[in-house]
Amino acid sequence: MSGLSLNAITKTFGDFNAVDDVSLTVPHGTFVCLLGPSGCGKTTLLRMVAGLEEPTAGSVVLDGADITAVPTHKRNLGMVFQSLALFPHLSVGDNISYALRIRGASKAEQAKRVEELLALIDLPGFAARPVAKLSGGQRQRVAIARALALSPKLFLLDEPLSALDAKLREAMQVELRQLQQRLGITTIVVTHDQREAMTMADLVVVMGKGKILQAARPIDIYRKPADAFVADFIGMTNLLPAEIDKAGRTVVLDAAIPELAMPSGMSKASVSIRPEDVHLTAPGNGVLDGTVSFVRDLGGTIETFIDIGGTAIIAVATPRERPNVEVGQEVGIELPAECCVVVKS
Amino acid sequence: MTARLLRRIYFALVGLFLAAPLIVVAGVSINEKQTLAFPPKGFSLSWYAQIFTDPEWRLALIHSLTLAVCSAAIAVAIALPLAWFLWRRIAPWANIFQVLGLAPFVLPPVITALGFLSFWATLGLFGQFYTAIISHGIFFVTLPLVTLSLGFASIDRALVEAASTMGADDRTVLKTIVLPLILPYLVSGYAFAFVLSLNEYIVAYMTIGFTSETLPIKIFNSLRYGYTPTMAAVSVFFVVVAAVVFGAIARFGDIRKLLGALGTQES
Amino acid sequence: MRREPPRTLADYAPLAFPALMLIVFFIVPFSTMIAVSFFKRNPASFYTPDFVFDNYERFLSVFFGSVLAFSLMLAILVAVCCVAIAFPFTYLLTKCGRRTQTVWLVGLLSVLSLSEVIIGFSWSTLLSRTAGITNLLVAIGLMDQPVALLPSFGAVLTGMVYQALPYTILVLYPALVRLDPTLIEAARTLGASPPRAFFNVVTPALRNTIVATLIMVFVFALGSYLLPQILGRPSNWTLSVLITDQAIYQSNMPFAAAMAVFLVLISLALVGLTLLVGRREHAL
Numbered sequence: 046m047s048g049l050s051l052n053a054i055t056k057t058f059g060d061f062n063a064v065d066d067v068s069l070t071v072p073h074g075t076f077v078c079l080l081g082p083s084g085c086g087k088t089t090l091l092r093m094v095a096g097l098e099e100p101t102a103g104s105v106v107l108d109g110a111d112i113t114a115v116p117t118h119k120r121n122l123g124m125v126f127q128s129l130a131l132f133p134h135l136s137v138g139d140n141i142s143y144a145l146r147i148r149g150a151s152k153a154e155q156a157k158r159v160e161e162l163l164a165l166i167d168l169p170g171f172a173a174r175p176v177a178k179l180s181g182g183q184r185q186r187v188a189i190a191r192a193l194a195l196s197p198k199l200f201l202l203d204e205p206l207s208a209l210d211a212k213l214r215e216a217m218q219v220e221l222r223q224l225q226q227r228l229g230i231t232t233i234v235v236t237h238d239q240r241e242a243m244t245m246a247d248l249v250v251v252m253g254k255g256k257i258l259q260a261a262r263p264i265d266i267y268r269k270p271a272d273a274f275v276a277d278f279i280g281m282t283n284l285l286p287a288e289i290d291k292a293g294r295t296v297v298l299d300a301a302i303p304e305l306a307m308p309s310g311m312s313k314a315s316v317s318i319r320p321e322d323v324h325l326t327a328p329g330n331g332v333l334d335g336t337v338s339f340v341r342d343l344g345g346t347i348e349t350f351i352d353i354g355g356t357a358i359i360a361v362a363t364p365r366e367r368p369n370v371e372v373g374q375e376v377g378i379e380l381p382a383e384c385c386v387v388v389k390s
Numbered sequence: 391m392t393a394r395l396l397r398r399i400y401f402a403l404v405g406l407f408l409a410a411p412l413i414v415v416a417g418v419s420i421n422e423k424q425t426l427a428f429p430p431k432g433f434s435l436s437w438y439a440q441i442f443t444d445p446e447w448r449l450a451l452i453h454s455l456t457l458a459v460c461s462a463a464i465a466v467a468i469a470l471p472l473a474w475f476l477w478r479r480i481a482p483w484a485n486i487f488q489v490l491g492l493a494p495f496v497l498p499p500v501i502t503a504l505g506f507l508s509f510w511a512t513l514g515l516f517g518q519f520y521t522a523i524i525s526h527g528i529f530f531v532t533l534p535l536v537t538l539s540l541g542f543a544s545i546d547r548a549l550v551e552a553a554s555t556m557g558a559d560d561r562t563v564l565k566t567i568v569l570p571l572i573l574p575y576l577v578s579g580y581a582f583a584f585v586l587s588l589n590e591y592i593v594a595y596m597t598i599g600f601t602s603e604t605l606p607i608k609i610f611n612s613l614r615y616g617y618t619p620t621m622a623a624v625s626v627f628f629v630v631v632a633a634v635v636f637g638a639i640a641r642f643g644d645i646r647k648l649l650g651a652l653g654t655q656e657s
Numbered sequence: 658m659r660r661e662p663p664r665t666l667a668d669y670a671p672l673a674f675p676a677l678m679l680i681v682f683f684i685v686p687f688s689t690m691i692a693v694s695f696f697k698r699n700p701a702s703f704y705t706p707d708f709v710f711d712n713y714e715r716f717l718s719v720f721f722g723s724v725l726a727f728s729l730m731l732a733i734l735v736a737v738c739c740v741a742i743a744f745p746f747t748y749l750l751t752k753c754g755r756r757t758q759t760v761w762l763v764g765l766l767s768v769l770s771l772s773e774v775i776i777g778f779s780w781s782t783l784l785s786r787t788a789g790i791t792n793l794l795v796a797i798g799l800m801d802q803p804v805a806l807l808p809s810f811g812a813v814l815t816g817m818v819y820q821a822l823p824y825t826i827l828v829l830y831p832a833l834v835r836l837d838p839t840l841i842e843a844a845r846t847l848g849a850s851p852p853r854a855f856f857n858v859v860t861p862a863l864r865n866t867i868v869a870t871l872i873m874v875f876v877f878a879l880g881s882y883l884l885p886q887i888l889g890r891p892s893n894w895t896l897s898v899l900i901t902d903q904a905i906y907q908s909n910m911p912f913a914a915a916m917a918v919f920l921v922l923i924s925l926a927l928v929g930l931t932l933l934v935g936r937r938e939h940a941l
Contacts, residue, residue: 097551117554118562130552134570144556147566195557393851397749404746407819408768410790411779418788429792464678472675480662484672490679497924498880500897501690501917504904508693508914509686511703528682547660582770589772592882596904606772613778613887622782625775632767640759649762649830 047073047108049094049199049231054103056089063089065255067103071248076225077233078242081252082278087235088203090252094233095201096120107198122199123192127207129184131176137163137187138172144194162190165224182213189221193228200225200232206241218244239279243267251275267319273388276317283323283358287316287387295387297380298353300332304382315390320361322384325349325368331377333358337370351376412629419622437623447620450608454588457522457604462534462583464527466576469534474568477542488535495532499592502529507596517601525597526587533586534579537648541575542568544647574643581635589628694914703910712915721899721916728879728895735817735878736871742818743825744867748859750826751834762827769823777887780816781807784888813889817881825874832866869934876924896920 049071056064064086071077079087092098094105096117104113112120132140139146141162142155150158156172163169166186171179179187185205192200205221206214222245225232236242242249243263250260251271259271270276273284287297287305289312295305297316307314328334335353342348347367349360358378362368370376422432441447472487494502506525510516545568553563591606599607605628609621639645663669694712696704715721750761782788784806791803806812840862844854860867882897894902896916904913 095551095555097554116559117551118557118559120555121557122555124552124555126548126552128546128548130546130548132549132552132567143553143558143566147556147558147562191552191556201555400746400749404742404822405764408764408822411776411783411819412768414783414788414790415775415779418782468675468678471671475671475675478660478671479668480660487672487676487679490683491675494683496876496928498876498882498897498920500880500882500900501921501924504900504910504913504917505683505686505690507904508689508703508910509682511910512689512693516703524682528678531679585770589770589775591772591774592901596901599905606774609772609778610774610883613774613781617778617782617785621778625778628771628775629767632770633763636763636766636770640763645759645762645766646755646834649827 048075049233050106051090051094052104052106054090054093054100054105056086056093056098057101062255064093064100067252067255067257069250069257069260071231071233073108073231074229075231076222076245076247077231078246078249079233079235079252080239080242080249080278081237081258083237085252086255087237087252091201091203091233091235094199095122095124120199121195121197122201123195123197124200125188125192125202125205127204129188129205129208131184131188131191133176135176136172137168137174137176137179140176140187141172141191141194143191158194162194165193166190181209182217185209185217189224193230196228196230198231200230202232202234204235204237206236206238214238214241215244221245243279249279251278253278269386270317270388273315273317273390276315276386276388281320281359281361282317283320284388284390285316285318285356285358286313286390288313297385298333298356300380302332302380302382302385305385305387307387311387311389313390314387317386317388318380318384320348320359322381323358323360324379324381325351325360325362325370326377326379328375328377331379333378333380335376335378337372337374337376340370340372349376351378353378412626415622415625419619419626421619424618437619438627440620441624441627444620446603447605447608447624450603450605453519453602454604454606456519457526457594458584458587460523461526461530461587462580464524465530465583466534466580468527468531469538469579470576473535473538473542474564476539477545488539491531491535494529499529499590503593503596506593510597517598519598519602522594522597522604525593526590529590529593530583530586533582534576537575537579537582538572540648541572545571575648578639578643578648581639585632585635588631690914691918693911694918696911696914698909698911700908703908712912713919715912716915716919724894724899725896727893728897731814731817731885731893731895732875732878734814735821736874738814738818739821739825739874740829740867740871743822743829744860744870745855747826747829747833748855751830751836762830765823765826768819769827773820773881773883776816776820777883780812780819780884781887784812784815807888808890808893810889810893813885813893816884816888817878820881820884821874821878824877825870828870828873829866832863836862865934869931872927872931872934876927879920879924 051067051069054064054067055062067090079090081087089098093100096112096115100113104111106112132143135143138159141159145155145158159172163171166189168183168186171183171187176184176187188205206217209217218241234245246263248260249263249266251258251266253274259266259275261269266275266279270279276282277284285297287295287307289307290296290301294301294303295307296302297305305316324331333353335351335358337349338352338357339350340347341350345364347362347364349362349368349370351358351360360368360378417430419437420433420435421430422434441451469491472491475481476484476488506521507516510521515521549567549571550563553567558566589606591610594604595607603611605624609624612618612621636645639648693704695708695710697707697709697711699705750758783790786803786805789803789806791800791806794800795803836859840858841854844858845851849857879895880897881895882901885893885895885898897920900913900916900920903909903916
């Protein structure tokens with residue numbers, strides 16, 4: 046099979062399971078984002094793919110071959126490190142051509158490849174610069190070019206954009222995705238930034254406490270989160286307690302939403318509803334009534350915080366559908382059943 | 391304002407204390423006649439010339455330089471693989487060798503010197519010039535060991551990982567990444583050992599003191615027969631060598647970092 | 658990079674040369690010295706192998722007891738003088754610009770690397786009658802005629818402080834340079850003057866560093882072997898001088914070795930104490 050598969054991988058440090066029985070199949074050419082809070086095991090998993098850590102159990106299979114025991118330097122992969130790890134004693138060109146040079150490629154061959162790659166990352170003529178003289182974004186690109194020098198089978202990136210400021214980071218996310226699509230290379234990026242994952246990935250893998258919580262397309266992760274943790278971690282959401290009342294209807298807070306079916310065998314759960322799906326209306330017209338406690342007008346969106354008997358619900362609207370409410374005002378809330386997702390709490 | 395003035399005065403006093411004997415020696419070294427007058431009477435650089443022309447002083451100079459060049463090389467040859475191993479491997483028991491490398495420098499030098507004396511005497515090699523080279527090599531292992539350990543600790547381990555993802559094996563990583571990055575620390579370690587070996591008296595004296603003279607031994611032996619301006623000239627020569635070497639280290643490396651001003655970025 | 662325990666013989670290979678050298682040329686000589694301390698003196702050669710405690714017994718006399726007491730007293734005095742001068746100096750130095758610091762550090766290293774022979778020679782010149790400092794005092798009319806200020810205890814003390822001062826500063830430097838500057842700034846905002854902040858905040862914060870430095874300088878001063886000879890009278894001689902004297906001039910290597918072993922024990926005890934103090938500092 047072409048692509049990467051991780052089979053039942055576990056990594057233990059002392060008595061701590063950094064990665065706990067993780068299995069994942071990545072078809073060739075897929076852009077994967079490993080997403081999760083710090084300490085969830087995503088970097089350890091990536092390092093095991095690279096061979097920088099040895100799995101305690103399980104196997105890494107690339108294009109049908111088990112590479113678990115293959116040392117890093119024989120794996121033919123490109124990796125970008127969080128610190129970028131540009132060699133400080135080498136110029137930009139020498140950094141990029143490092144992999145070719147240690148394989149004994151000719152000077153002309155090296156120079157040609159450096160030129161190609163510098164064109165690819167849009168830094169032509171930078172070969173002779175010392176890396177210390179580059180800006181943050183330029184260093185980023187050089188690190189990417191260096192990792193791609195040998196057209197590797199696997200492209201791994203560990204929090205590659207974390208050192209950049211917000212604007213540049215967003216631009217680089219788009220560039221990185223476009224570059225990956227052009228090259229068609231299997232890519233795994235570790236990130237804790239869900240926006241970054243949503244921007245770039247074909248497949249988002251949400252991790253927590255060493256396990257994969259959900260692996261799916263970005264929009265599916267957003268629309269159909271597997272559990273409360275995923276729902277909360279990906280984007281903004283309202284997590285509301287839900288239970289089945291005596292009549293067998295699903296009740297969220299105090300509102301009965303009969304159309305919403307609880308999974309069989311579950312009497313208590315949480316309901317996740319995205320803020321943009323919460324609509325405001327006149328008091329009494331919705332399923333719930335509450336008091337506006339805060340309004341945050343961000344220009345592009347307006348966030349309204351509504352207090353319902355101690356539970357806060359956030360509603361987000363575009364300026365076009367501006368709710369025009371004030372703090373302290375009574376409002377009604379609509380929770381469309383088709384937008385509610387029942388998750389384990 | 392007064393605080394700044396007080397600081398100036400304090401610095402000036404410490405500076406004067408440190409410089410005073412050297413100034414006097416420098417002054418004495420340019421006396422025209424063979425007297426130790428200060429302020430100097432007349433001006434002459436002939437005493438400096440004598441270091442190179444007088445056969446005895448020249449021989450001592452050659453001995454000292456040979457000793458310093460070779461023993462510093464031995465010190466580095468011991469320290470480099472040791473520091474590399476300690477950085478590269480998890481082997482807590484190997485730290486015993488680091489302690490051994492630091493010990494000669496922490497103990498009073500007389501003890502190390504006497505250890506060497508009894509060792510070489512027992513072997514019947516007492517007085518051979520190379521025994522001093524080996525002894526100094528061991529005695530000054532501490533300096534390159536400290537600078538190199540510092541140097542290794544300052545290497546971001548991600549650099550090594552990056553190299554290995556690009557296909558470099560251990561040996562290639564060592565050659566293309568680690569050694570170039572460690573080079574300034576290696577050079578300063580060598581330089582420290584060189585300068586201190588040049589100045590060292592007691593170990594050299596207890597190993598080869600009766601058969602050959604290094605410059606410090608020659609000065610000390612000459613003290614008994616009266617002071618000459620040549621001794622002052624040699625002293626100035628030593629100060630200049632030390633200042634040039636350490637100045638060069640400061641110029642090409644970060645001496646503040648070497649002396650612990652900045653924390654090491656251990657990964 | 659994955660740091661891993663060595664597995665194959667090849668992984669151990671880099672250790673071979675350093676280990677061999679340090680064992681053969683440090684452990685073995687050191688053990689030889691300990692062995693020699695139990696040997697008998699033989700004026701014709703270096704020693705005759707034996708197992709006697711004579712050398713240690715001889716050491717337990719009033720004479721050597723007083724030499725030991727004097728050595729310890731001198732080393733303590735040097736350590737106290739050095740730290741008293743160096744601590745405020747180093748503190749002020751870390752507040753200077755980068756360039757000033759570098760120049761001072763180069764100068765200090767140069768002085769530190771100087772041979773004891775040269776330091777002894779320089780100070781004996783400076784304190785001498787012919788070329789000494791008293792000539793300056795005569796020249797400006799403060800004295801009638803130049804005098805020799807050595808040999809004397811004061812000269813020994815001055816020379817040893819001179820030798821140990823750069824060492825003290827360089828030992829204190831890392832600790833002081835890493836001192837959190839907001840600590841002093843906080844004291845200043847609370848109304849403390851700079852000297853007051855120094856004594857009330859910096860000094861207590863670095864109490865353990867000061868103690869550790871005192872011990873290190875003490876051990877360093879204990880090792881001084883030439884300055885007492887060049888600048889002092891025989892009554893100013895220290896244990897290090899006596900060891901050299903016995904080994905070289907009296908050709909009594911066993912006795913010298915016994916004294917050296919004793920000196921090692923004192924030094925080790927003090928180095929151990931330093932480490933203990935250092936550990937407590939880290940724990941805080």
